[in-house]
Amino acid sequence: MKIASWNVNSLNMRLPHLEQWLREAHPDIVGLQETKLEDARFPDAVLAGYGYRSVFHGQKTYNGVAILARERQIEDVQCGIPGFEDAQARAIAATVAGVRIVNLYVVNGQAVGSEKYDYKLRWLDAVHGWLADELKAHPRLLAMGDFNIAPDDRDVHDPNVWHDDHILSSSGERAALRRLLALGLHDAFRLRSDEAGVFSWWDYRQGAFRRNHGLRIDLTLVSDALKPYVRDAGIDRTPRTWERPSDHAPAWVELAGLP
């Protein structure tokens, strides 16, 4: 079972890319972020044509998340973080094939010390409480998304730029991510590879993709119960080479042998 996370940076603009990628990669479950679409405009009929059911939680202009599943039911859908008032559509969860899927578009945070940074840390604290509850109810849990945090120096192209006081790599953000992992979650990519320089996001500016000046900020966390079933994990750079791409590439995990 192939499960992927992709920040599409506007599903309206990127629908042709998503269609092409679904045809080529045929993932079983997909979490999308930054759909930037009101629910009434979500292209669920188009995706159904490719065999995918969709659930979505969106808004105009910003944010927006969705879960797609091919030829499988999507059950117990939760939009937003329970008990956390949030005007921004950044979280959706559902159960597919007996696995609890949590899809997150983590706050960017703009700059360390800014109001948006404070919101990022508060938001991550709410996610921590939510995932703790979800893990109790669903031992088989997978939390994916655009985490907007590079876990360590292997995940940034230049640690001198992306240091412990810089947004997306700051010590406060990394501590928040470690706190999530301490719930009994594992960065699936790091179960399979200790390679540095494998990225999921590259700035549109200054030829960053061509020079591989990127970050690995799109992550899949698997619970203790799912960890033994992670067969492989990677990042598919192909859609980033297409014309007018998202600035993110799909990060995928393959689970095998689930009873």
Add this chain to the structure above:
DNA sequence: ATGGTGGTTTCACCA
């Protein structure tokens, strides 16, 4: 110093 969005329609906001 690029790209998406939507309004303020030529620019502000967000990433």
